[in-house]
Amino acid sequence: MAGRVTIAQVAEEAGVSAMTVSNVMNGKPGASEGTRRRVTEVADRLGYRPNVAARNLKAGRSGLVGLIALDLTSQYGLEILRGVADELASAEQELLVNASYHDAVREKDRVEFLGRGLVDGMLMIAPVLEDETVALLRRQTVPCVIIDPRRMDVPLPRLSVDNYHGMRLGTQHLIDLGHTRIAYLRGLDELESTSIRFQGFQDAMRLAGLDVDERLVASCDFSYASGFRAAMRLIDDHQPTAIVAGADLLALGAVDAARAHGLSVPADFSVVGFDDLPQAAQSFPGLTTVRQPLHDMGQKAARALLSLIDGQRLLMEHMEVGTELVVRNSTAPPAAARPDPAMPHRLDANQADPEGGARRASANR
CATH class of the missing domain: 3.40.50.2300 (Response regulator)
Structure with a gap:
């Protein structure tokens, strides 16, 4: 059919009024199921589409x-x-x-x-x-x-997002693996979420009986470069065994800083992020992180x-x-806490999966 199909043409073809066509196309009640089916079939065959602009104009x-x-x-x-x-x-x-x-x-x-x-x-x-x-x-x-x-x-x-419980969950994961010297990369200080996440980190540490060493805390700007520089300084000066970061890009910078020191992630050094950006799953090793459902x-x-x-x-x-912890392959027990490699031991599911299949633990309230 040439030109724009009108509501009147659909009504004539379907044998109903223009008002009935309008009600059917806008999902309003009043028409029988048979009428709805007939109007819809005719509209599809003729290629009729409601004029959204006109409808919005009428509704103000x-x-x-x-x-x-x-x-x-x-x-x-x-x-x-x-x-x-x-x-x-x-x-x-x-x-x-x-x-x-x-x-x-x-x-x-x-x-x-x-x-x-x-x-x-x-x-x-x-x-x-x-x-x-x-x-x-x-x-x-x-x-x-x-x-x-x-x-x-x-x-x-x-x-x-539930920043507080999300960061507690990420920090607790490292604590459960046996880490005690855990460094923290803060985000931008002017963001209230930065303070809330840091509080979650502090509370997880203190509830585990661990001191929060201010020398192991660094402020960053959420960029990869900022995370890399901060992690380089922390590893140089204070030798933490793990870092938890307030953002994935900071965490990815920390992974490369560990490598720059000749440390293997996660064999020698563990890293946890916060966001679960696509890069977290695509990196090597896959980044353990707290997922924000963006x-x-x-x-x-x-x-x-x-x-x-x-x-x-x-x-x-x-x-x-809520948030959830996504465990991939950037975290493991600290080297000193691992079994003697000469002794037989069973790999857990995450260690055995080279693709870093994700385990998830809910952190909803």
């Missing part, structure tokens, strides 16, 4: 959701973005992506721009959120959900925003998702 909506990310280069942000995009696609919402690139002024400008009625709702990934921007978001009528906020005191709907976080935040757009209230303003 744009059909757009705005997203402001801290940057568009990190695998962390891209994994969350994938989850957001997948959820919005299923709801026939389009995504308008912006980046602030760690610039608080640019971030506020983007919030102001999107809040002029251009979008139906906003999502922000790890925003700077200065007080002026928070006040602006609260004044605007456009709903907003914050993903992984830098501050937990923001009076807006927000979603974060894709799920994006989907859950998008679902919450769609509920707000529809005028619903959220059951809770602060939503939290």
